[in-house]
Amino acid sequence: MSYRSAQLTRRRLLQTTATGAAVAAAGLVDAPALLRAQGAAVKLGVLHPVSGALSYSGQQGRLGATLAIEDVNAAGGIKALGGAKFEAVLGDAQSTPEGGNAEVEKMNSAGVAAIVGGYASSICLTASQTAARYDLPYLVDVGVADNIVTRGLKNTFRFGPGFGVIAKTALDNLVTINEAAGKPAKTVLIVHEDSLFGSGLAKLLNTQLPDRGFEVLDTIPHPTPTRDFNNVVLKIKAQNPDLVIPANYYNEYVLLARTMQQQRVRQKGVYSVLGGAASSYKFVKEFPEAAQYIMDCNHWFDPRNPKALALRKRVEEKGQFYTYEVFMNYSCVLLLADALERAASAERAKVIAALESSTFSGHLMPYGPTKFVNGQNQGAAPVNTQVLGNDIQVIFPQTFATAKPVFPMPPA
Amino acid sequence: MLSPIILVPAVLNGLLTGAVYGLVALGLTLIYGVLHIINFAHGALLTAAMFAAFFAHRLLGLDPYLAALGLTPLFFALGYGLQRFVIGPAAHGEDRNILLVTLALAVVIENALLYGFGADTRTLNLAYAFDVVDVGVAFLALPRVIAFGVVLAVALVLWLILALTDTGKAIRAVAKEKLGAELSGIDVAHIYAVTFGLGTACLAIAACLLIPTYYVNPHIGNGFVLVAFTIVVLGGMGSVTGALIGGLFVGVVESLCGLYLGESLGQIGIFIMFILVLLLRPSGLFGERA
């Protein structure tokens, strides 16, 4: 994901490095993981980009992880370790790989049993690599780059889906939904952000869609941030595709959707991949009209899971939005708690072994029991959602669906 | 595919976007022309102004256009104070120190906003935000058309201030010959601060024009700064009309490059043009020799 944009990011004046004098002093008596008695707290590294360009996502991720830590502790901590409580060691990656790296070093010195988070692919890549030096278990929350789990790092696990799975699912589900509706969409236009995710997806759609009976009229890349979408909408208007497929981040999505509404552009459908309106309660709340009937393929919680719904309520009562960063990080922490429980130890090698053999299903996601192969959770996949009324419904796959897709969009 | 049907609206669109760029650049060029400093805090101040416009609506129910009337003097005062009491004293008149102070100021402002208001992207949903003006060949968003008009008016007012008022004359005198102005009794520190205030006030107006169709978060202003720098150079540093025309020009170039090269590669158009202009005509496209 794009974590550093074109701007003069002044916060970079100081990207994190490690340590000041005080930590330096602490570092001299660096003794990871040894001084922990039974029942003493288990330290957990919670790493997110809470300042800088990605700070919103980072703060949401931190929220999810800390809520889960509260819950694990309230439920009696890690019982196999004499009811040891989780103690969060929070880290700010400052939206840069160097920042993430420095925080991992500090967390290692602080003697954490594992690290969860990272958010952006680039941060996950470097942070997990540093953690690998210390055989420190690293659980990736979101970062979708496929090479995060293909480097052969034994310490690195990803709970959520990688890019390849997301792209394939998005494509398959699009075809299925279209066919179920009697193939109303024959032509598509793709608008995508130009980093890893958007570009990769556009490439895949361009090679696969023609074989599945679609015509790709145009593919429009744009950087993050993009200040103006009028030209993009002009192109959409001129080519009048049946379906618009945006694959971009929230801010750009908001501008695109608002500009489409402004320019009176209304297609048969909008099928967004990652980051669209149909995975953002915020967008639905703030722009109900522009959001209506938009479909999305994204990380989403299992809507039949009462725990997931209860968490949603709790997050909303805090005045926050229930975004995917929240429930994915929440799930990751529970997954780690389960691993510690089964390892009956906070020793790193044992935690890694417990993660490798995890069959944890007490999480919030529609993934089924966890099963890691080379660090990748095999059941992880995105689902399809749609904005219907003032809520977001799951429309596909059927096992999790809470509503039937409305496609094509009814005329305004 | 790129018929006039799409070309004409793209040009119009570039002009509308360019007008707001022009206003942001106007503030920057004024500060540059008089103080001869490159103000790195410009983007962060724009962000601050956008937050102010946002909360004026959210908390006080003030329409952004109405809020502009209050925010403009407020940001003038802010800019005046910053130059008079922070940048001026801290920088000791050294270019490199001014650079550093404005950079540090940007860090402070941006992160104070992050600390105070969080990283959320905030948008206003105003009734007229989706209204359009149908000009036959295109729908133009009403707030953007209003913005275009306001920018022209602001540029005119600014030009009149510089040309006719005593303060304006003093500003021009300081810009041209600092020492001479000082000798003839002009309070240079005051004039510097006034200029910085005027530049900052431009940002308050720009923020109020942007907020109806745009969003705000603590990093939003940065995206405008590089473009504004480009415009300042193209228009000739210190030139009001140059900034305005440069803004419109850059808006159109950006729009057309985005159309033909794609939005990703399209950004490159501005910078290549910028480099070429500097290499071939260093005084700017429209400026007199500096």
Next chain:
Amino acid sequence: MKRASLAHLGVVVAVLAAVPLLTASNVVLNFLVVALLIALVGQGWNVLGGYGGQFSFGHAAFFGTGAYVSAILQTRYGINAWLAFALGIAGGALVGALIGALTFRSGLKGSYFALVTLAFAEVLRILASVAPITGAGVGILITLDLRPQAFQFQSRAPFYWIILALLAVSFLIVRLIEQSRFGAWLVAVRENEEAAKAVGVNTRRVKLAAMTISAAITAAGGAFYAQYFLFVDSGIAYGPWISIEALLAPIVGGIGTAFGPLLGALVVKMLGELTKLVTGDAPGLDLVIYGGVLILIVAFAPQGIAGLIADLRLRFARLRRRLPERAHG
């Protein structure tokens, strides 16, 4: 400006080199590696900006080229990492020479020069974000291969000694410049270019040479970054952040002095960590204080930290001279 003596350099480098023997903490080593990396990049900037008076806002162009050239040669062409590192430096120097040739030919100086370098860096950033060879938006991941011949190490200490060695070399280069006729010309260009020209200095060639050396040093920092973090993308390589770091360290530390970039980098990085410790986990607050302190540093040490130290020394010496007088009087 005071010239750095060779003995001083030797002592500083020796003290720094001993750090890994005193602490096993990778937190400390990682901190120092990054600080020294910024010092190296800043030293590059210092050659052109500090000694030559040509302020660049676009040193990312050289840093990024060093990083990309070395990463691309390794991952796509299987070239040995050490060789790729050297070629990365050469690539950066070449870009420096090209940009220098273009800009100095047009006689750009001051803010114009600063902004045009920024624009070059941005052009490179945009190209790198779309070109397939740089991995476009995905970036380049250098394969993990923890062997010294692959320029990757199990422990942080070898990385630390390498960046220290690079910094020591950059000290020597600066020292050589200070003592050479070229250095005198360069300072003459900074102080009064017209006058330098009048006495027969080929100012364009002097500036071009300074820019090439400057770019090479900064590119070494970029290539080192790639090796240390094993990941490069367009925002890291060519983003404005590194251009800012490059000028921040020498200006804070003391512009046009051999030790300025090192002092500045250590102070700036230390400040960043201290503010984090003080403010805890509130996002943004640490940076507010950081920026505030930076303004205070500029306000109270307008000649940089090196200037402040020189100033204090002078006062101390005066005080000492005065004290015995008083005792006698």
